[in-house]
Amino acid sequence: MLMKHVLPYAAAMAAVAVSASAAEVSGKVSLKGTPPPEKAIAALKADPNCGKANAAAEVKTRLYVVGADSGLANTLVYVKKGLEGKTFAPSADKPLIDQKGCMYEPYISAVQAGQQFDVKNSDAFMHNVNATPKAAGNKGFNFAQANAGQVNTKAFDKAELGVRFACNVHPWMIAYVHVLENPFFAVTDKDGNYTFKGDLPDGKYTVEAFHMKAGAVTQEIEVKGGKATAAFTLEVKAQ
Numbered sequence: 001m002l003m004k005h006v007l008p009y010a011a012a013m014a015a016v017a018v019s020a021s022a023a024e025v026s027g028k029v030s031l032k033g034t035p036p037p038e039k040a041i042a043a044l045k046a047d048p049n050c051g052k053a054n055a056a057a058e059v060k061t062r063l064y065v066v067g068a069d070s071g072l073a074n075t076l077v078y079v080k081k082g083l084e085g086k087t088f089a090p091s092a093d094k095p096l097i098d099q100k101g102c103m104y105e106p107y108i109s110a111v112q113a114g115q116q117f118d119v120k121n122s123d124a125f126m127h128n129v130n131a132t133p134k135a136a137g138n139k140g141f142n143f144a145q146a147n148a149g150q151v152n153t154k155a156f157d158k159a160e161l162g163v164r165f166a167c168n169v170h171p172w173m174i175a176y177v178h179v180l181e182n183p184f185f186a187v188t189d190k191d192g193n194y195t196f197k198g199d200l201p202d203g204k205y206t207v208e209a210f211h212m213k214a215g216a217v218t219q220e221i222e223v224k225g226g227k228a229t230a231a232f233t234l235e236v237k238a239q
């Protein structure tokens with residue numbers, strides 16, 4: 001008698017939980033064409049602090065980082081259309097933008113509008129963090145981090161692709177932070193793979209793959225039973 005009532009209820013709750021929170025969109029971004037070779041950053045090596053911090057390493061630009069099977073790293077993949085009128089509370093996760101060996105790590109990152117992120121100096125000398133968003137409602141900032149381990153927490157209020165971060169002490173230090181309206185986004189890993197998960201309802205969406213150098217391409221996807229996969233190809237742009 002008891003079992004008869006309890007089991008169907010438990011099964012129904014499990015089904016609800018699956019459809020409401022376990023959507024997963026994944027795939028790979030590939031690069032077509034041969035990118036120009038990345039350049040060694042001579043000014044970094046010439047700087048006393050930064051040269052010492054990278055004594056053993058060759059440090060290069062990261063304009064096109066390509067991994068296994070032409071997979072393109074550092075590409076933002078995000079739901080661009082299909083969620084109009086819906087709002088999503090920003091994640092409580094705080095991504096880290098680090099300054100290590102006179103380079104920003106990661107080079108490309110992504111947050112939701114309103115989501116806090118940490119900016120850290122892991123070097124034992126000063127950097128300054130000069131962020132220059134362009135979208136109305138986004139405030140820029142420029143502060144120094146003099147000591148190793150210093151962390152400042154920031155957020156941007158409005159969606160904007162490619163907010164530029166620079167260090168004026170070390171002009172080669174550049175990073176970009178993408179700010180998205182919804183939480184359904186990811187940045188590709190070293191081999192061009194991406195996955196984003198969350199409370200994305202079944203349905204049709206326009207998803208965009210966006211790379212700072214190779215540009216953008218969009219694709220219509222359908223999330224069915226909480227799943228979708230989408231592969232993207234971007235092309236090397238003429239310099």
Ligand SMILES: [Cu+2]
Nearest residue numbers: 127167169170
């Ligand atoms: Cu610096």
